[in-house]
Amino acid sequence: MRQLFLSFLLVGTLTAGAQSTTASQVARISTDDAVERPLFKTFPGEIPYRIPAIAVNRRGELIAVSDYRPCGGDIGFGKVDLRYRISDNNGATWSREYVLAEGDGVKGSKTCGYGDAAIAADRGSDEAVVVCVTGNTVYGSGSTTRKNPNRVAVLHSTDGGHHWGRPVDITEQIYALFDQSRLGPVDALFFGSGRICQSRLIRVGHYYRLYAALCARPGGNRVVYSDDLGRTWQALGDIHTSPAPNGDEPKVEELPNGDVLLSSRVSGGRLFNIFHYLSERNATGAWEQQPVLSQKENGGIKALQNSTNxxxxxxxxxxxxxxxxxxxxxxxxxxGPGRANVGIYYKALPTNKRRAPEWEHYTAKDFATGWGGPLKVTTLGSAYSTMVQQTDGRIAFFYEEETYGKGACYTNMYVPLTLERITDGKFSALRTQLPPKAKRR
Structure with a gap:
């Protein structure tokens, strides 16, 4: 990937013997002057980092979170901690690494480890929230059951993510939502790691609504929402059906009309479904009957020979x-092929207006088709990824990469990307001020 950035900058400086540089290309380079940064480094034979999560608080600061895995494996196998770093200048420089939640490493302990973080920073205050897995149970293990579940913890910050309170266990609150489901009680679940979605449109009381998607078994994906910034959660939609019965790790996003989009990991691409609201305040509505497999559609999302978050x-x-x-x-x-060559697809929606007639018959199939790109961000082995938009309009892309050698899984890499780069110049950000000068640390 380093070659991608170097080549781009070299091309932009050529004035003779090659294509001349246009004014728009010069502007694009000037607003894309930060390069990728390995925020959490994994070297061969050393304790690995994994699972990127990222948010931007209302002051414009970036909060990047990662698993730190002394046990060497996924959360549930032993001691895992959550670590984080903060940037106050659109990614130009970053703070040192801090501990967000530290596992005690005690076998069988409900606080053995903390991992697989999902994060959101409140758009209307200095509060932030992280939801994560806690304990010493493994999601896919037969010994992980409703009576011995994958546990869930929530942490809150009141200063934009700089300092965090102690983890609060909300396991029973989440599992109990589905105990009466005709699909059967959930034996194991976790919140899809990365970014928790916060509504831009629906505010109840002090907070805009949060949405999160659950990887769950049996029965498949579920979606939950919170109107108190993650302190309590409710099921979105009928608990007797799943929006993606065969979905794996899922994410959610809000469409311009307020409906909720599910994007779920599946072999070869993504599964999409849409929750169509009847009443936003009462959180009533329904998911479409069947999710849509994007890679089977014209211009769909393709992930060759892999199933990855x-x-x-x-x-x-x-x-x-x-x-x-x-x-x-x-x-x-x-x-792909396999877990390599992480990239980004793009697609303009039919309208950005909330009440537009285009939304009356808009379906998951419509969303699943007609994607542009993709931009290949790296040519190395690479896996999970997440992203938010920075205050300067660039996309803070945060992803796993075998940066320091094949099998060194993974370094969590940050790279800021302009929309022009992602879309080959077709789209640009509405906010395009230059990043602030890097501050000394």
């Missing part, structure tokens, strides 16, 4: 051909 993100953008504002969808996956 990715991110779905909607951002405001400008169509550079028409100069009109649009709502742009971004979906990241390893392009």
């Amino acid at each position: 990715g991110e779905i993100l909607l951002v405001d953008a400008r169509d550079n051909a028409t100069h009109r504002p649009v709502r742009l969808a971004l979906q990241s996956v390893p392009l």
